[in-house]
Amino acid sequence: xxxxxxxxxxxxxxxGAALGGFNSVISLLLVAAAAALLVGSLRSSTFAxxxxxxxxxGAVYGSLALALVLVYRASHIVNFAQGELAMxxxxxxxxLIQWGLSYWEAFFATLGIAFVLGTVLEVVLIRPxxxxxxxxxxxxxxxxxxxxxGVVTWIWGGDFKFMPPPFGTTIYHVGSVSIAxxxxxxxxxxxxxxxxxxxxxxxxxxxxGMRAAALRPAxxxxxxxxxxxxxxxxxxxxAVLGAVAGxxxxxxxxxxxxxxxxxxxxxxxxAAVLGGLESPAGAVVGGLVLGVSLTLIVQxxxxxxxxxxxxxxxxxxxxxLLIKPSGLFGRRTVRRV
Amino acid sequence: xxxxxxLGSLVAVAAVLAALPxxxxxxxxxxxxxxxxxFIAVLGLNILTGYTGQISIGHGAFMAIGGYTTAVLSRDHxxxxxxxxxxxxxxxxxxxxxxxxxxxRLSGVYLALATFALAISVPQLPLKWxxxxxxxxxxxxxxxxxxxxxxxxxxxxxxxLFVLAWxxxxxxxxxxxxxxxxxxxxxxxxxxxxxxxxxxxFGISAAYAGVAGSLxxxxxxxxxxxxxxxxxxSLELLIGAAVAGLGSLWGILVGAAFVALLPTVSSSVxxxxxxxxxxVVFGAAVVLVMLLIPDGxxxxxxxVRRFARA
Numbered sequence: 191x192x193x194x195x196x197x198x199x200x201x202x203x204x205x206g207a208a209l210g211g212f213n214s215v216i217s218l219l220l221v222a223a224a225a226a227l228l229v230g231s232l233r234s235s236t237f238a239x240x241x242x243x244x245x246x247x248g249a250v251y252g253s254l255a256l257a258l259v260l261v262y263r264a265s266h267i268v269n270f271a272q273g274e275l276a277m278x279x280x281x282x283x284x285x286l287i288q289w290g291l292s293y294w295e296a297f298f299a300t301l302g303i304a305f306v307l308g309t310v311l312e313v314v315l316i317r318p319x320x321x322x323x324x325x326x327x328x329x330x331x332x333x334x335x336x337x338x339x340g341v342v343t344w345i346w347g348g349d350f351k352f353m354p355p356p357f358g359t360t361i362y363h364v365g366s367v368s369i370a371x372x373x374x375x376x377x378x379x380x381x382x383x384x385x386x387x388x389x390x391x392x393x394x395x396x397x398x399g400m401r402a403a404a405l406r407p408a409x410x411x412x413x414x415x416x417x418x419x420x421x422x423x424x425x426x427x428x429a430v431l432g433a434v435a436g437x438x439x440x441x442x443x444x445x446x447x448x449x450x451x452x453x454x455x456x457x458x459x460x461a462a463v464l465g466g467l468e469s470p471a472g473a474v475v476g477g478l479v480l481g482v483s484l485t486l487i488v489q490x491x492x493x494x495x496x497x498x499x500x501x502x503x504x505x506x507x508x509x510x511l512l513i514k515p516s517g518l519f520g521r522r523t524v525r526r527v
Numbered sequence: 528x529x530x531x532x533x534l535g536s537l538v539a540v541a542a543v544l545a546a547l548p549x550x551x552x553x554x555x556x557x558x559x560x561x562x563x564x565x566f567i568a569v570l571g572l573n574i575l576t577g578y579t580g581q582i583s584i585g586h587g588a589f590m591a592i593g594g595y596t597t598a599v600l601s602r603d604h605x606x607x608x609x610x611x612x613x614x615x616x617x618x619x620x621x622x623x624x625x626x627x628x629x630x631x632r633l634s635g636v637y638l639a640l641a642t643f644a645l646a647i648s649v650p651q652l653p654l655k656w657x658x659x660x661x662x663x664x665x666x667x668x669x670x671x672x673x674x675x676x677x678x679x680x681x682x683x684x685x686x687x688l689f690v691l692a693w694x695x696x697x698x699x700x701x702x703x704x705x706x707x708x709x710x711x712x713x714x715x716x717x718x719x720x721x722x723x724x725x726x727x728x729f730g731i732s733a734a735y736a737g738v739a740g741s742l743x744x745x746x747x748x749x750x751x752x753x754x755x756x757x758x759x760x761s762l763e764l765l766i767g768a769a770v771a772g773l774g775s776l777w778g779i780l781v782g783a784a785f786v787a788l789l790p791t792v793s794s795s796v797x798x799x800x801x802x803x804x805x806x807v808v809f810g811a812a813v814v815l816v817m818l819l820i821p822d823g824x825x826x827x828x829x830x831v832r833r834f835a836r837a
Contacts, residue, residue, distance in 0.1 A: 268640060319818060323822065328582075329813065336806050336809055337809075340805070340806025341807055452647075460644070497655045508644070512629055
């Protein structure tokens, strides 16, 4: 009995720590890292350019990581099809532009389509298996990975497609540092989307309902929240964030192909784990940290060439899992037996 | 006496397999060999995922290691191909244990993610060490076996490894595996050494994947290249294990046939029967099978049996 009480107490304490915000040591480390980046950027223009580029790429990883976290919080599975879904919605935007819409008209139309797609996927394919077997639900997302890949290649072919540059090709010069408007644009778009999603969860009744449904499904049901509907909306929002990631990944890679999101999915996994799989803020910060450090390491550490970028992300993922399985911002789960 | 029905079906399967090369065209024999290759890999994954409860989405990586072992040994030392398969078994066992060690601290979703990252990373390594591992162009074995040789080798290896798996799973080790799957805490409390059995399960199942990878390379004219071991291969293995379900020879056969044959068969389906259409059919089939029988073919079989008895 005593151990049960103790573990419950510890659980409460951990939850309090998680609610109270960031662990002080980790926030200190992050501030130190940011300071180091700033100093480095002031001393070297290449370093500054790479930092901005890394932040933009990291924002894309973070956005997809956030999508994974939303799905994980809603359904407690990892959606392996999240990246392919993002890639597919990017192709939808490409098609809309081909049909004569401007880039930004297509952008917002695509977000709407992505929301519907995510919701429908949850209702039709995930929900029926989720309660019978979690493994089966994961396999369904794996099947979706292959299915979406096939459908996109079938419709649009495997060759490269090109979309108009959303932010033009302007390059700003600050002192000796030249920064492409593209990277700033990516950063701004992703951060706005993330902030909007955060505000939705924090300030609206719908957001409150979704949080309740994710944390305590049974109790939420009792106070009149339609848990099923909330989960479906969660998947829809995840698909929207994924679409943002895909649409912003396309200009950063300068082309569109069916494998666009596959490496990014791995980085997003690493980012989500780095942040703690349950923490939305952690996913975004994890994405930024990973984007910047990968870009800088490939440039400055000769042993890590660009072929080793993926294995390196894997090493980060593994190291985090081994040293601190709950990630930077995750809370330790206490299990009662 | 209790093993009699199982033994009967085993003999039946063996008889059909022995007869197949005399009945089928060379092309279909090659397909049947492909089923054998996936049979080995799915069987191995089943030991880890099904019996020990540790998910892996990275077994394509072990197949890659096994495949490259065969290709490099044959290229540099003209080693007998059967011996390279034994080497692949041993090397992948070691790699499996090495991966299994960090995996001790992971479970569920986290293990899935870590092994998935493994599946993505390993095929990148030949690009880095291109002198030894051939880079994007791959490695070519010194000799290439015939279809018949391959068919015989694949199913002989399947038979040996199936018996080995049966021997492992029926005894003390198998009981420990199942105990770990059902409840780690209860297993530890009953004296099962968790680290030993988890890494052992990883090693064994990786070794199986290694042999499958070795045969897989021989089946593509003895050519090992990074693209053959793309992530999709790992996903296919997991799908095979899920379609197979647990604890049934028939299940594993069906699971292996599902992943080995469906892409080929579906490319001849009208309407979408193009090169790209096969992914559509395969993906849709996976989703549909999981929706209809979440416990896999073995689960379906058990249900049918219960129904027949009632």
